[in-house]
Amino acid sequence: MTSRESIVRRRAVVTGMVQGVGFRWGAREEAHRLGVTGWARNRSDGTVEVEVEGDEARVDRMIAWLRSGPPGSAVDDVRVSAAVPDGDDAFRIRQTE
Numbered sequence: 001m002t003s004r005e006s007i008v009r010r011r012a013v014v015t016g017m018v019q020g021v022g023f024r025w026g027a028r029e030e031a032h033r034l035g036v037t038g039w040a041r042n043r044s045d046g047t048v049e050v051e052v053e054g055d056e057a058r059v060d061r062m063i064a065w066l067r068s069g070p071p072g073s074a075v076d077d078v079r080v081s082a083a084v085p086d087g088d089d090a091f092r093i094r095q096t097e
Contacts, residue, residue: 017074027066037053038051039051
């Protein structure tokens with residue numbers, strides 16, 4: 001990652017068949033590959049919530065990956081909003097909301 005000013009964070013809520021298909025683990029692998037940080041968790045409403053932090057181009061690539069997900073998933077929609085960077089040092093899987 002480059003200077004602190006170029007770091008962005010995005011929050012995404014992914015809907016569709018995204019739980020029970022390895023979505024969070026796939027997201028973690030893709031985040032590591034892209035060099036972004038953040039977290040993913042299942043939500044009680046059946047969606048997956050993800051926060052991604054890094055330089056804008058890498059975060060955009062991660063959001064693009066979320067739109068298709070891992071094999072076995074079926075993404076219907078990804079709602080993305082801005083979030084405040086908080087300096088995560090890795091991409092983690094969190095407990096269900």
